[in-house]
Amino acid sequence: MTSGTPAALHNETDADADRQAVNREIERFRSSTISLSQAMTIAEARHAGATTADVSFDGASGVPVYRVKTLHNDRIWRHTINAATGEVIGGEAALPLAQLDAEDRNNLAALGAIRHRLADAVQVAERAASGKAISGGLVRERGRLNFAIVVISGDDLKEVILEPPGARAK
Numbered sequence: 001m002t003s004g005t006p007a008a009l010h011n012e013t014d015a016d017a018d019r020q021a022v023n024r025e026i027e028r029f030r031s032s033t034i035s036l037s038q039a040m041t042i043a044e045a046r047h048a049g050a051t052t053a054d055v056s057f058d059g060a061s062g063v064p065v066y067r068v069k070t071l072h073n074d075r076i077w078r079h080t081i082n083a084a085t086g087e088v089i090g091g092e093a094a095l096p097l098a099q100l101d102a103e104d105r106n107n108l109a110a111l112g113a114i115r116h117r118l119a120d121a122v123q124v125a126e127r128a129a130s131g132k133a134i135s136g137g138l139v140r141e142r143g144r145l146n147f148a149i150v151v152i153s154g155d156d157l158k159e160v161i162l163e164p165p166g167a168r169a170k
Helices: 007-030 036-044 102-113 118-129
Strands: 051-058 065-072 075-082 088-096 132-141 144-153 156-162
Touching: 007 051, 007 132, 007 144, 036 051, 036 065, 036 075, 036 118, 036 132, 051 102, 051 118, 065 102, 102 132, 102 144, 118 132, 118 144, 118 156, 132 156
Parallel strands: none
Antiparallel strands: 051 065, 051 132, 065 075, 075 088, 132 144, 144 156
C-alpha cells in the first residue's frame, strides 16, 4: 500500500502549473517592446543576406529574450536579442551546416532555395490568427517543408502551418 497524492490529482496539479507557466510567459511576451519580427530583423542585419530559420521568445530567464537562428554562408548563427531593448546579448555563435544532421541540412537548403522567408510567414500567420507571433521555424511534415508559427490570439496559443510556394518541389 502506498500513500501520497492520487495520480489523477498529480496530473491536475501538473496541468495547473504548466498553464501558470504559459500564462507568465505570455504576460512577459506582451510586456516586451520588441516584436518577434523586429528581433528577426535585428538578427538578420548582423550578416548581410542572412535569413531567419528559427525564432522563439524566452521569458523564463531573468531578462526576456528572443532566441534567433539565422542562415548565412553555410552556417547557422545563434543570436540572443533582448526583448525590451533590441540589443544583442552575449555576442553570437556559429555552427557549420556540415555539423547538422542530414534532415536539418536538407531543410535549410530548401529554405535557401525558396523565395518566401520566415518573416513573410509570420506576417501571414499573425493576420490569419488575429494575434502576435511568439515563435516560428521550419518543420517537415509528410515530406513537405512548412513554416510553423505559434501566435498568441487573445488568451490562446494557435499554431499556424504554412507551406511556402515552391517548397513542395524542394
